[in-house]
Amino acid sequence: MVNLNIKLVKSLSGRLDKQIATAHSLGLRKIGDTTVQPDNDQTRGKIAKIGYLLQVTEEGGNK
Numbered sequence: 001m002v003n004l005n006i007k008l009v010k011s012l013s014g015r016l017d018k019q020i021a022t023a024h025s026l027g028l029r030k031i032g033d034t035t036v037q038p039d040n041d042q043t044r045g046k047i048a049k050i051g052y053l054l055q056v057t058e059e060g061g062n063k
Contacts, residue, residue, distance in 0.1 A: 002039045003059045008032065010053040022049050 008028040026046055027035040036059060037043045038043050047056055 001060060003036050004039050004043060004047075005034060005036055005042045005057045005059045006047070007034045008053060009055045012053070015050075015053075019053075021049050022046050023053065026053075 006026060006028070008023060008031055011031055012023055012029075015023075023029075025042075026037060027033070039058070047054060
């Protein structure tokens with residue numbers, strides 16, 4: 001299964017409350033935080049909302 005490695009590269013300071021809540025739901029609190037999330041519709045939707053704050057790379061794959 002493919003996972004997404006997500007890193008917060010821009011600050012949440014001054015962002016809308018909904019954007020901060022989306023980052024927190026991904027487990028991202030401060031610049032440099034990283035998390036591994038499954039590649040599904042819910043995660044892709046969150047990334048679409050705050051993608052300009054994130055760096056996303058794919059991890060894993062078919063073995």
